Amino acid sequence: MKYRKMLIWFILAIFLVGSLELPAGTAKAEVATLVKKMKDYLEFPDTHEMMEGDYMIYVLPDGDGQSRVFKFETKNRITPENKLRLYNNGAEVDPTEFKVDYSNYTITLNEAPYSGAELYFTYLIFPNFEWKTSLSNVEHIGILLGKWDGSSRVFHLTTNYILNSNKNVILYIGSFTKVPASEFTFNYKTGTIAISEKYDAPMSGSEIYFYLPVSSIIGTQTSAGEAEETPTLIEETEGPQEPVDQTENTGEGENQGSTDETEGTPASDGEAEEPETADDKAGDTKAPIDGTEDTDTSVGEQDDPQASSGETTENTLPAGAESPDHEEEVEFNVPAGEKYPGRITLKSNFTFTVSIKASAFRPTYISYLIIKNAKGNVVKRIRINSSSTTYSMKQLGLPSGGYYFYLKTINQSGGLAASIPQFVPINNESSLIQVLIEGQRQAYVQPPVKVKGSVLVPFRALFEALGAKVKWDGATKTITATRGGTTLKLTIGSKVAYVNGKAIKLSAAPQLINGVTMVPIRFIGEAFGGMVEWNNAYSSVIIFQNEPSIPTTEESERAEETDSSGSSPIFENISQSINSSSDIVFVIDVTGSMGEALDYVKETVKSFVASVPSGSNFAIVAYRDINHVTSSHKDLQFFEFTGDKNVLRANLAALKDSGGGDTTESGLEAIHMAVGKLSGSKNVKRIIFITDAPVHDKGTSRGKSSYSIEQITDELKKENVALDAIAPTSGTAYKQMTRLVDAGKGKLYDIEDASVLQIKK
Structure with missing residues (x-):
């Protein structure tokens, strides 16, 4: 393999x-x-x-x-x-x-x-189905009890096993919410599970999972109802690796924690300790930006990408597990920082390669290349779809200047890890020398020049950018610059300079070029304590006086507000089919995997709005999953119709890719909402549906959707709503989207083409 x-x-x-x-x-x-x-x-x-x-x-x-x-x-x-x-x-x-x-x-x-x-x-996995799994190295039997109706507090366990203990049992409502041991009791004789009335359980409709340790099994029921001494256990499989509560549901007498004839005393909440993780091997981490010709640079490479770092702030507990310091923990074993299991290799031929190791390429993880400008604003977010991909710098379409590249892996449950941001110069006119100070591209009246291996730049602009006070003595043609406790003196035509009175020999003397006094930039930058690098591939001088601090949090990654007029091949094709004023609803999946697609829409919507007939209006329905609602992850959100492209762009900017839930999302609920908002419209009615996942279908997703594909297609036909979809072109999602676009007399476009790399500038 x-x-x-x-x-x-x-x-x-x-x-x-x-x-x-x-x-x-x-x-x-x-x-x-x-x-x-x-x-x-x-x-x-x-x-x-x-x-x-499931x-x-x-x-x-x-x-x-x-x-x-x-x-x-x-x-x-x-x-x-x-x-x-x-x-x-x-x-x-x-x-x-x-x-x-x-x-x-x-x-x-x-x-x-x-x-x-x-x-x-x-x-x-359906109700009462049993499977064997290991939770923190303790063998358990997992059983799906069914769905919670929002009010019942007592549940009955149906199992073929005969038990003799209620120790180490675990209860979940939903995939992520572990019920504390003090908030429920289990009577192994009657198979009764009772949740405390004080416990604030999650929303109705959540699945109830119960785990009983194999050690509590003493036999199985025969057809006569008698116990067999040796139970026939199912094959052990990998399952949710939850920390096991090692304390017993305590009660009175033998039936500890039971809800039998007498009322037991609830157990103390024996929360599990966070599992230990293996130490990471020390490996090669970030390398400085290429300072010599034909030298490749690897960013964030590790010898052992699989082990978790004890120093990382990322959560290492499994989904739903609780620890003393966290009410809800989610397993996420990708180490951050220097130990992030991926790298960016910069090459001298104006390309770079992104490599992601296996530990950051699991199917429930989504990995991105994030590019920020010198101000720390996101300008590109590219989803990484293979373990190694080579990109062209020109393909990025970025203006000349300084940027920060880093890799990031997230999951829909909130886990995230990122490599250390690395500074990358981009110079689209490599015949000209660019200067980048603290990441910012400098503009000079007289362009920098290279003399005997030294780059010379206008002295006054350089000193001002470095925060130094400068004086010019025309009589002696001497420059004096002071910052803090450092004073520099240079004289035009002389290769001897002075730092706090100490003579230093220069490789190139200051000189007049086109009437502008030019000074050697490396000497000046290093004399004031800065780090100076020369990138030959991109003809760039890079000066940092302070270690750059670029956050990699979700809050820091809102795309920069620009007046971009980039066009989209997809939206160009859609706009060509719009011949009259239309009311258009963007129905957008905003779960955690949709980051790049959201950026794609945000960067191209201005051009799309300008290309449709006047009098058109635009609205947004953003959706996630009605089965996984939290205070920070809204399931459905509607933004009112507007004919103002700036208002539309502001509404799009407010969308944040986060959350999600199980395999499929609530796209049919979102389309139903959009059709309702379009009802009564005098303009042509259109929906542009954007998603990278299948939708919950009432016909196949039991209890997770109020609508079937057939119902929604009937609504589209009845209301005469056209529907185009930007979605997967394979698998279950493709089959669903084909039926929707056929009903809406629209077209299906591949979500993989909704990449910021495909935008026409």
Whole structure:
């Protein structure tokens, strides 16, 4: 396998830090990346099957070009109720193209997959389904009890196992909210779980997950209802790796914490300690910007990218786990700073390569290249879709100047990690020398010149930029500059300068060029304590007097407000089909994976607005997932119609990519809202739907949507609303989007083309 070397490190790190958990919210198209990793683990017996959200994932052997029958070995009791779905290289296989023999655990395809085809299937975790998982190295049985109705406080556990203890049981409402041990009790004899009335439970409709330790199992029920001494346990799979509460739900007598005939005393909240992580190996980290010709520069490279740093501020607890210092923790094992597992290699041929290691390329993670200007404003955000990609500096379309490049990985549950921002000069006129002081490009009346290897610049502008006071003595042609406790003296034509009275020999003397006094910039910068570098590839002098401090937080990454008139090939095509005044609603997925697409819309909307007929109005429906609502992640948000492009741009600027939830999002609810807002419009009615994920469909997502694809397509037809979609062109999302655009008599455009690199300036 092509990932073998990389993934061996990955699996070793997993064993060092404990075990791997897959947070809910993975898009099915991204699961293919996970499968490629899992393929290399097959020599480890229990890694071919793991839990992801509401599904289990099982990796089959690769296709050999001949075999049509594939056997899977799992002791999980899979039935048609599990709704098995087969994938070939990340694309879902049509159910009519294969058959599943649930009795003999085989899958038979109509045609043999080609040699090397990577196959896997998923199957649904439904209420009362049981699977074995390891939580902080303690074996548990996971059971989905069902959905919470928002009011019930007592639940009954249905299981084939016979228990003798209520120790170390774990309860979750939703994927991320762990119920503290003090807020619920469990009676193992009656299988009753009771949540305290004082506990403020999450919203109605959340799944309830219950985990009981294997150590509490003493047998299984036979058909006669008697206990068997040796329980038949299901195959162990990787599941949510939660810290286990090692304290017992205490109560009175043997039935500690029970809700049996007598009322027990709630247990003390035995919160789990944060699991230890392996120490990172010290490796090569950032390197200075290339100061010599034909030398490549690697940024943020590590010897051991898999281990978590004990110094990083990133959260290392699993999704939903609680610690004494945090009410809600999310597993995120990507180390930040110098130990970030990725690098940017700058090359002298005006290109750079971005490489992301396996630990930052899991399917539930999204990685970006972030580019900020010297002011710290984001000017480009490019989603990284492969482990190694080479970009052209010219392709970025950035003006000459200084920029900060860094890599960032996030997940939809709030985890984030970033490499240390590195300064990169860009000079689109390499025949001219540019000077960058504290990242800012300097402008001179007389351009800098190179004399005998030294760069000379106008003296007064240089000293002022460095914060020095300068005096000119015309009689002696002497320059005196003072800053703090340092005084410099230079004389035109003399190679001897003085620093606080001490003579220093210069490589080039100050001189008059076109009537302007020019001085050697390296000597001046270093004499005042600055760091001076020469970048030969980009003909740039770089001076930093202070270590730059560039934040990498989400709050710091709002795209810079510009008057950009960049055009989009996608929006150009859409605008060509708009021949009269229209009311247009942008329905936009704003979950955590949509960062670059949002930037793409923000940078091109001005040109789009200018290209449609006058009298048109624009509104926005931003959506995430109604099943995963928090105070900071709104599910649906409407921005009123406006004909003012500046108001529209301001509304777009207010959108922040964050949150999400399970695999699919609430796109149908958003389209329904948009159709309602368009109802009664006198103009032509249009929707531009932008997403990178499938939508919850009432017909297939049980209890997670109020609408089906059929209902929404009927609404589009009834209200005569045209719909264009910028969305995935493969997998489940593609099938859904095709039906929507067909109903709206629109077109489907590939979300992968909604890249800031595709913008026409």
